[in-house]
Amino acid sequence: MNGPAAVEIIRFDHRHHAHLLPGYVSLYQRVYAQAPWNEYLMCSRHRHDHPAVGLTEAADPESVACAICGAPLMVYWPADEVRSDIEGDLRHPHASLHLAVTGQQVVGLAVGYALPLGQMDRKLRLPGTTAALKTFFGTQSDEMEVAYFSDIAVDPAFRRNHIARRLFLDRLRVFAEARVWYGVTRTKGDPEPSVTYKWYTSDGMGFTVVNRYDDDRGRVVLAKRIIDLFCLLGGPYVPPEEGK
Ligand SMILES: CC(C)(COP(=O)(O)OP(=O)(O)OC[C@H]1O[C@@H](n2cnc3c(N)ncnc32)[C@H](O)[C@@H]1OP(=O)(O)O)[C@@H](O)C(=O)NCCC(=O)NCCS
Numbered sequence: 036m037n038g039p040a041a042v043e044i045i046r047f048d049h050r051h052h053a054h055l056l057p058g059y060v061s062l063y064q065r066v067y068a069q070a071p072w073n074e075y076l077m078c079s080r081h082r083h084d085h086p087a088v089g090l091t092e093a094a095d096p097e098s099v100a101c102a103i104c105g106a107p108l109m110v111y112w113p114a115d116e117v118r119s120d121i122e123g124d125l126r127h128p129h130a131s132l133h134l135a136v137t138g139q140q141v142v143g144l145a146v147g148y149a150l151p152l153g154q155m156d157r158k159l160r161l162p163g164t165t166a167a168l169k170t171f172f173g174t175q176s177d178e179m180e181v182a183y184f185s186d187i188a189v190d191p192a193f194r195r196n197h198i199a200r201r202l203f204l205d206r207l208r209v210f211a212e213a214r215v216w217y218g219v220t221r222t223k224g225d226p227e228p229s230v231t232y233k234w235y236t237s238d239g240m241g242f243t244v245v246n247r248y249d250d251d252r253g254r255v256v257l258a259k260r261i262i263d264l265f266c267l268l269g270g271p272y273v274p275p276e277e278g279k
């Protein structure tokens with residue numbers, strides 16, 4: 036049976052869930068192959084400098100050449116790269132990967148980890164982000180850890196069933212337990228907002244734009260005092276300790 040009731044949310048643990056990694060990789064590749072990312076194929080010689088934008092998932096990487104230089108195309112997100120990226124992400128403090136699973140099929144993913152506020156300029160490769168976040172959160176501390184919500188994605192066939200919300204809340208719980216009160220994420224906001232942007236800025240979530248990239252990809256940095264969302268986790272609310 037498909038449907039929201041049959042979908043289980045798990046916190047990924049390598050010791051028990053290694054068999055789900057191929058499903059994670061496949062979902063990641065499928066979501067990034069779609070608009071607005073269109074990261075399906077790219078030029079094997081010039082990589083991201085000559086992406087194969089416009090080709091659909093029906094295109095065979097072996098049979099099509101780069102429209103700019105003629106070199107063969109390659110898969111934009113090779114499986115081993117997706118795997119090593121997630122392994123790197125999971126080495127950060129308070130990192131976790133949450134999966135939505137039905138049977139053996141992975142239909143949703145959410146990743147996040149904590150980073151010191153002072154590292155956000157470098158992490159996001161956008162000068163001024165740390166300063167903008169300090170103003171937004173009302174802190175001067177470079178050491179204060181913020182919750183970075185990395186990727187979130189749900190299989191198109193399973194969307195609008197609150198699976199992303201369930202994944203996000205599971206991820207949020209880990210940050211709440213770690214006493215990380217402030218959240219940051221990045222997605223495409225301009226000129227046509229991505230679905231992820233609509234999702235993060237929807238009423239229940241309430242993230243707001245704190246910084247913008249000055250390039251043609253339209254990406255924005257979003258932030259939110261996630262401590263304001265902890266009430267959604269149910270159970271008793273644990274107030275922050277004095278001075279923390
Ligand atoms: C964003 C995304 C994760 C949302 O997943 P989802 O499971 O469909 O979202 P939910 O059902 O939890 O939605 C919760 C709320 O968000 C808002 N929302 C979700 N999708 C929306 C959309 N397409 N437009 C406007 N609001 C939306 C709604 O308020 C919704 O509540 P409602 O259904 O009760 O009205 C999903 O659309 C997706 O995977 N998109 C592609 C993400 C992507 O590109 N990821 C890679 C880069 S990070």
Ligand SMILES: [Zn+2]
Nearest residue numbers: 078085101104
């Ligand atoms: Zn090329």
